Amino acid sequence: MAILISKPIKKGQLYELDIEDDVSSSQHFNHDIAPTKIAERTWTKWNVAALWVGMAVCVPTYTLGGVLTSFFGLDVKEALLTILLANIVILIPLTLNAFAGTKYGIPFPVLLRSSFGVIGSNIPCIIRAVVACGWFGIQTLFGGIAIHILLSHLVPGWESLGGKGEVIGFFLFLFLNVYIVIKGAESIKILESLSAPILLAVGIGLMMWAYPQVSMTELLAVPPKRPENASVWPYFFGALTAMVGFWATLSLNIPDFSRYAKSQKDQILGQMLGLPFTMFFYASLGVILTAASQGLVGETISDPVNLIGKINNPVGVVIAMFFIIVATLSTNTAANVVSPTNDFQNIAPKKINHTKGVLLTGFIGFLLMSYDLMLRMDWIQTDLYLEDRYSSWLLGYSSLLGPIAGIMVVDYFIIRKQYLNLPELYKTHGIYKGVHYPGMMAFLFPVCLTLIAVNVETFSWFYHYGWFTGSILGGITYYILCKLTGDKGIALTGYFFTGYLKNKSRITTTH
Numbered sequence: 436m437a438i439l440i441s442k443p444i445k446k447g448q449l450y451e452l453d454i455e456d457d458v459s460s461s462q463h464f465n466h467d468i469a470p471t472k473i474a475e476r477t478w479t480k481w482n483v484a485a486l487w488v489g490m491a492v493c494v495p496t497y498t499l500g501g502v503l504t505s506f507f508g509l510d511v512k513e514a515l516l517t518i519l520l521a522n523i524v525i526l527i528p529l530t531l532n533a534f535a536g537t538k539y540g541i542p543f544p545v546l547l548r549s550s551f552g553v554i555g556s557n558i559p560c561i562i563r564a565v566v567a568c569g570w571f572g573i574q575t576l577f578g579g580i581a582i583h584i585l586l587s588h589l590v591p592g593w594e595s596l597g598g599k600g601e602v603i604g605f606f607l608f609l610f611l612n613v614y615i616v617i618k619g620a621e622s623i624k625i626l627e628s629l630s631a632p633i634l635l636a637v638g639i640g641l642m643m644w645a646y647p648q649v650s651m652t653e654l655l656a657v658p659p660k661r662p663e664n665a666s667v668w669p670y671f672f673g674a675l676t677a678m679v680g681f682w683a684t685l686s687l688n689i690p691d692f693s694r695y696a697k698s699q700k701d702q703i704l705g706q707m708l709g710l711p712f713t714m715f716f717y718a719s720l721g722v723i724l725t726a727a728s729q730g731l732v733g734e735t736i737s738d739p740v741n742l743i744g745k746i747n748n749p750v751g752v753v754i755a756m757f758f759i760i761v762a763t764l765s766t767n768t769a770a771n772v773v774s775p776t777n778d779f780q781n782i783a784p785k786k787i788n789h790t791k792g793v794l795l796t797g798f799i800g801f802l803l804m805s806y807d808l809m810l811r812m813d814w815i816q817t818d819l820y821l822e823d824r825y826s827s828w829l830l831g832y833s834s835l836l837g838p839i840a841g842i843m844v845v846d847y848f849i850i851r852k853q854y855l856n857l858p859e860l861y862k863t864h865g866i867y868k869g870v871h872y873p874g875m876m877a878f879l880f881p882v883c884l885t886l887i888a889v890n891v892e893t894f895s896w897f898y899h900y901g902w903f904t905g906s907i908l909g910g911i912t913y914y915i916l917c918k919l920t921g922d923k924g925i926a927l928t929g930y931f932f933t934g935y936l937k938n939k940s941r942i943t944t945t946h
């Protein structure tokens with residue numbers, strides 16, 4: 436019996452896959468993680484920029500300035516400069532890791548198969564997925580609080596529900612997220628494109644509302660919370676690492692979105708236009724709103740949801756809560772649902788499709804937030820809330836994800852020379868089969884050093900600068916191991932691609 440063989444098809448600088456029996460029958464393939472067709476790659480630079488505006492405008496962004504001044508010992512000027520610089524730095528791995536997604540139309544977990552192997556890719560995928568589920572739960576809670584405040588002004592008696600109303604809001608918001616992502620990439624594109632200009636306009640409006648209540652001279656003159664005469668640099672680099680860690684997750688799974696970009700130019704310009712200054716503007720807005728809160732509502736509040744909820748203007752609160760819900764929804768669907776959905780599919784594509792991946796993400800996000808939900812239901816009593824865990828969360832997970840980013844960049848640009856064998860990425864017994872040990876060892880080595888650094892004071896700098904030390908060491912280790920083991924990725928990829936592109940007819944083999 437003849438088996439039809441899949442082959443890549445080149446159109447301009449982009450590739451798509453003509454899928455046949457050898458790939459479609461593989462246990463590591465389904466149509467949701469298959470390469471996107473070139474006709475499906477419709478995102479322009481403005482769609483990519485809108486994606487980043489939608490993801491950057493969220494409650495955690497508002498609180499970044501406060502996190503850096505409270506936990507990292509920076510003053511306001513240093514904090515805002517750190518946020519801007521960190522988002523310029525993170526553009527480097529973002530744009531580089533997006534290249535393969537745009538060129539080949541493949542999502543993040545499939546790209547990982549090149550550096551970790553078809554089976555080995557599941558380890559970094561699961562790590563990335565759990566982090567995303569955690570952030571999904573956090574953002575869903577913020578969205579649920581906003582829904583609770585909105586309903587408190589629209590439904591008589593709703594406010595008396597207190598924390599129980601916030602829990603109901605959590606599940607309502609969770610349903611909205613799940614519904615949008617199940618509808619597919621086009622629905623996310625529409626949501627981000629519609630919400631981006633609205634969110635920017637609301638941000639400008641909030642800035643104009645709060646600015647008259649703040650003395651910028653006094654705000655910028657507030658001394659930093661660090662020992663007097665202490666050098667700023669250890670605090671700065673620790674804060675920079677944490678802020679880079681804010682988007683460390685997206686620097687890995689950006690192929691999940693760049694696979695829909697029309698060209699490399701669109702994904703590069705879109706990210707440059709959408710990310711750094713949006714983050715800087717909304718972090719600045721958070722600092723100003725917090726400083727203005729005393730004059731606006733009589734107390735200092737760093738959370739914009741609760742700040743706006745205390746304004747004695749029901750119409751204004753309803754409008755503001757609506758836009759905060761939209762902002763959080765646009766962030767959560769793109770940043771925290773798409774990636775784990777693809778990652779979970781990577782484990783067993785024949786058993787977990789797109790819809791099941793979305794539902795699994797929502798369920799795990801709920802489980803990770805169950806502690807905070809029980810607090811709001813008054814089932815347990817404690818003073819420990821999410822805000823107390825921000826700094827350690829950001830720093831800790833950036834240490835784990837840094838090596839993966841370094842390995843991905845070195846593999847695609849140096850080891851594979853920007854060429855991947857599309858059909859083989861989906862095959863059980865192809866050239867990327869099993870576990871690629873150079874990738875796995877290059878990942879585990881920095882992670883082990885990080886665990887040592889947590890417990891050894893003299894080596895603590897390795898942990899505090901975790902994303903940078905991890906990504907650099909992971910990339911270098913991966914390169915050395917590939918050379919020492921005589922990795923055949925370059926030769927095999929070049930051979931298969933040359934053969935496929937020269938053969939204009941359908942290839943068959945006997946079985």
